Amino acid sequence: MSIKRIAAGLVSVMLLVSGIGCTTSTTTTTRSLTMVNSEAEKKNNRAQALNNYVQLGIGYLTKGERSKARFNFRKALEIDERSAPAHSGLALLYQFEKENELAEQHFRKALQYDPEHTMGRNNFAVFLYRLERYEEAHALFTEVVADVNYPRRARAYVSLGLAAERLGRIEEAKQAWDKAITLDSRMTKAHIELAEVYFREGDLPRAKRHLDQHRRLTGPTARALWLAIRVERGFGNKDGEASKALALEELFPYSQEYLEYKEWLQQI
Incomplete structure (x- = not known):
């Protein structure tokens, strides 16, 4: 056999081996990519399922179907x-059921697992406020309004003002309500x-200005008419x-405000 034929044979073998190596490498890479894609898909599916269960739970809770809400949160x-949203949802459920200890446990878990869960923090603050734990509620509301991206920030400022007022911090309360309106x-x-506060302080022009704005936005209410x-x-x-007294009598004859108005008439 000539040297040329031997060389040609060696080259053919080398190319064959090289080709096998390339095929094996390509197959391995394809399998690896398939596994990675499969894992990513599983992760996305889990995240989607998690979100779906939470949203279903909230929807059922809103409609008062607590058993279905509990099932989905679980x-x-x-x-x-x-999952912070799931714990927060369960906390709301227990709050509605007057299971305050369980509600607080799940609120705290939600914030422990996701310190940036602002909606959960706000709900926890509202929960504490209703339990008259005003100092704790005030601290949480302060953290809530610090999140400039929170979509319900204006409402949170209203709540912060209410907590501040309960603690006797009237100027802070006024600033919070002004910020909410801003x-x-x-x-x-x-x-x-603000209308109530300014009336108590004797600032009648500001009290009337906020009363008028309140009326334009909501129409008459017993509280607003009594103040007016x-x-x-x-x-x-x-x-x-x-005219305001007549409206209070005709629209809200069984309200606490109307009773207070009649008592007030007897004293003046």
């Missing part, structure tokens, strides 16, 4: 026991609270006082 925690001028709760009666009395506007 299913979410089976997927991820550290963020969303339709914050009717902020307007009526006293504001009009302060201005000496007898016609305005009479």
